Amino acid sequence: MVELTFLGAADTVTGSRFLFETSRSRVLVDCGLFQGLKVLRSRNRKPLPVDPASIDAVVLTHAHLDHSGYLPVLVNNGFDGPVFCTEGTRALCGLLLPDSGYLQEADARYAANRGFSRHDPPLPLYTRKDALASLETLVPHPFKQRIDITPDCWITFHRAGHILGAAIVELVADGTRIVISGDLGRYDDPLMFDPEPLRAADHLLVESTYGDRLHPDLSAQDELERIIRRTVARGGSVIIPSFAVGRAQSLLYHIDAIRKRGALPDVPVYLDSPMACSATDIFCKHPDDHRLTAEQCRDAWDDVIYTREVEHSKRLDTEPGSKIIISASGMVTGGRILHRLKRYGPDRRSTIVLAGYQAAGTRGAALRDGAETVKIHGQQVPIRAEVVSLDMLSAHADQHDLLRWLGGFQSPPGECFVVHGEAGAADRLRFEIAQTYGWNARVPEHGETVRLG
Structure with a gap:
């Protein structure tokens, strides 16, 4: 039995954090920052509902901060396991995370000097030094290679398009196959490869950033x-x-x-x-x-x-x-x-x-x-x-792209969780999945825990 808890990206686009638990392992897929509305950003300051030291491994789908930017906090609070990612993600995290820490420090100093913060003194969520320390946990691997990450869990990275190093994660946890789309790119993009099709999953997490719209058919x-x-x-x-x-x-x-x-x-x-x-x-x-x-x-x-x-x-x-x-x-x-x-x-x-x-x-x-x-x-x-x-x-798949990628599955997953979307976008994609493929699709709630058989 595998339990999945949606610690982020369940009622919003950002803050990607999915916790998978078996009888022997805890694996966190993505470790992102919440961005946007203040009520969402405030979640970055709240402790996780599980002790970071109890997490055995982290897996990153890609380097954007809403998927990787919470890692320095996790390490600061006791996580000392490996963080699995692709080579491209490792290279980009080497830029994004220290820069994020630097900007947070700079913004805190600016707010203190100008006196427009409600906090006295204003403090960064983490520093550049914290971010540099977190980079030591990253363990890069190539695409298309089975990677054993805990005694009862393994992963394979598949190309997602989107940005350099972005991956679809195929996670097999205690025998249950779960596919996490991460952020999918667009088909026929002039720079990035198409997202790779996957054929089977017991359970599926699919992003819905543009789940309710199509990109303009313009040059x-x-x-x-x-x-x-x-x-x-x-x-x-x-x-x-x-x-x-x-x-x-x-x-x-x-x-x-x-x-x-x-x-x-x-x-x-x-x-x-x-x-x-x-x-x-x-x-x-x-x-x-x-x-x-x-x-x-x-x-x-x-x-x-x-x-x-x-x-x-x-x-x-x-x-x-x-x-x-x-x-x-x-x-x-x-x-x-x-x-x-x-x-x-x-x-x-x-x-x-x-x-x-x-x-x-x-x-x-x-x-x-x-x-x-x-x-x-x-x-x-x-x-x-x-x-x-x-x-x-946009580097994000639109509704047609998302449905096209989902059409690559040769059999329906037991359950399809629609994540990484504002409420309207996520629900619209849920509806389209049900109408197009007849799958059992739903939008999970923030903090919800489900059992995956």
């Missing part, structure tokens, strides 16, 4: 070209909040393709994120994990200006002329993009391009929904710039 390059041309024509700059891992590299690829066909105005392109710069380097060093060769990678990034240094980044706000700035973070929750928005958000000539999913409660979601002001560093910043959402740039 990302054509839309970007139109946005850039009209913005530059009125003397503005194009500001793109972007996830440093995956989205930034995709944006650079598309902008380079527009440039190569002679359709891009003569404006500089800045990658305004040290982590995105390093992630781009890692992307080029892992050609087996994506569709581009190392030469194609180098060619695509050749004309990009990397702004790694703080002083260089600050100068972007005072340099004259139009420009394209890709800056982290993707949902405008922190980082350099906040400074870019303070400068360009009030500028009617400029454009803010939202290049993917925006979780409820984030500044990105507020911008998408037409907010006239957003709060940044304790101040209300007016938003007069044009705001455009380009959902076709």
